[in-house]
Amino acid sequence: MIDTLKPLANARETGSASTSPTFTVLGIETSCDETAAAVVRGTASGPGEILSNVIRSQVSEHAEFGGVVPEIAARAHIEILDGIVAAAMKDAEVGWNDIDAVAATAGPGLIGGVIVGLLTARAIAAAASKPLVAVNHLEGHALTARLTDGLDFPYLLLLVSGGHTQFLMVNGVGDYRRLGTTIDDAIGEAFDKTAKLLGLPYPGGPAVEAAAMSGNPSRFPLPRPLLDRPGTDMSFAGLKTAVRTAAYNAAPLSDRAVSDLCAAFQQAVADVVHEKGRRALDIFCEHHPDQPPVLVVAGGVAANSAIREKLAELARETGVRLVAPPHALCTDNAAMIGWVGVERLRLGPVDDSRVGPRPRWPLDASAQSVLGSGRKGAKA
Structure with a gap:
């Protein structure tokens, strides 16, 4: 229990x-x-x-x-x-x-x-x-x-789960404003599909994270979707396709190649979250100029250590408070x-x-x- x-x-x-x-x-x-x-x-x-x-x-x-x-x-x-x-x-x-x-x-x-x-x-x-x-x-x-943590309203939320990836302003109970979302796959879905593509076991998210720990994220250059466009919307379907193409070109895949692909994929996701999070914080501060900004990350994918580390980096750079509930x-x-x-x-x-x-x-x-x-x- x-x-x-x-x-x-x-x-x-x-x-x-x-x-x-x-x-x-x-x-x-x-x-x-x-x-x-x-x-x-x-x-x-x-x-x-x-x-x-x-x-x-x-x-x-x-x-x-x-x-x-x-x-x-x-x-x-x-x-x-x-x-x-x-x-x-x-x-x-x-x-x-x-x-x-x-x-x-x-x-x-x-x-x-x-x-x-x-x-x-x-x-x-x-x-x-x-x-x-x-x-x-x-x-x-x-x-x-x-x-x-007993947080007061309002705060900025990054909701990352198997089926949802969104930035939301949480203004009160029942009062939410979406600032950006994924236009295709959610992050959790992209992790699961990447794991299945690379022959990793279910559930895919933890399996990709575990493989990435020993991988080289620089070996396979993968895209950072939508970073060249304004706004906070995200896209991960193209990133998943890029992993498929890289895996095909590197076939037959060794364990080392799988780890490197997982590390590159995970790093690309974290980089997108970092930049889109910065933009979402700018919007939040425009709406709440007198409110000390707090960034909250929640949802199953919030347990991913690489994403948490990238958000912690964003918090240090911007001086905002980052709140991440316990993994459980x-x-x-x-x-x-x-x-x-x-x-x-x-x-x-x-x-x-x-x-x-x-x-x-x-x-x-x-x-x-x-x-x-x-x-x-x-x-x-």
């Missing part, structure tokens, strides 16, 4: 009657291939406390396919979610009378898994007479730094989902019992999709 307010009537208070109310929330996360439940606690302000955080990864179930199979993921969620929730409650040493709300991911994600988690949370909330908080999975990543809270987890529940309860009563699951759910609903949209909504 492996974190003027109008509080709800059952929100407990600590100490005297004048102290801040305390909210305790059960969080459930099933948007991809991690089945997770957690119990988190927070008061009216400041950082929170993770009472339990149970995560069961499905890597072994999907490894032979080289990626996540939605049907297998949904079936695994069904089989083990009840036990994961029970374990989270036991680890936190709480009962249903101690819980103020149940929060669950309602999207975006693989729709089968999202349905399993949201309907389970809805049933638990109804049975325990607790409010349900339907959470945008991306908002969980966006607010994790407030759980761990960058990948998909339920603590961040429960924390969004706490943040929502801080603002007043919540009733999301009629909210349905969504395969797509952009944080900035006003931003025009660069990838198009359809019946399921905007793609990014």
Whole structure:
């Protein structure tokens, strides 16, 4: 096993009657291939406390396919979610009378898994007479730094996950402005596809990072897409194609060549993030000239050490504060989902019992999709 307010009537208070109310929330996360439940606690302000955080990864179930199979993921969620929730409650040493709300991911994600988690949370909330908080999975990543570091709004967020790569201004709970995004592959997707191309095991991101540690990033000259154009949008599909071309020209690939290709690819990604991050910071400072800038990096790819090091370099160059949550809270987890529940309860009563699951759910609903949209909504 492996974190003027109008509080709800059952929100407990600590100490005297004048102290801040305390909210305790059960969080459930099933948007991809991690089945997770957690119990988190927070008061009216400041950082929170993770009472339990149970995560069961499905890597072994999907490894032979080289990626996540939605049907297998949904079936695994069904089989083990009840036990994961029970374990989270036991680890936190709480009962249903101690819980103020149940929060669950309602999207975006693989729709089968999202349905399993949201309907389970809805049933638990109804049975325990607790409010349900339907959470945008991306908002969980966006607010994790407030759980761990108690950050004040606003701040600049680099959200880097398997399916999303975006710079966002985080102005408040539910108030997000997208400054730039990828026009094709997300960074996590590019890592996974590069790993598969080079014959590395699933999951691809950690495999590429591990191979890159012994590689020479200068051996293969790879492009830095869109750096010659203004703005903060990014592109990684062309970089992935460049890796394919370099691998073809160097075939048959030795272990050394694979390591060098991984190092070159990873360095190219980090360089793009560094430059686009600088531009995003300039925009942030234009909108908040009197606010000391804070750069937050969150999402599964935020665990990549090369990207973190490049962002740390950017922070030193610009004098901004860099906040990167612990690795365990960058990948998909339920603590961040429960924390969004706490943040929502801080603002007043919540009733999301009629909210349905969504395969797509952009944080900035006003931003025009660069990838198009359809019946399921905007793609990014």
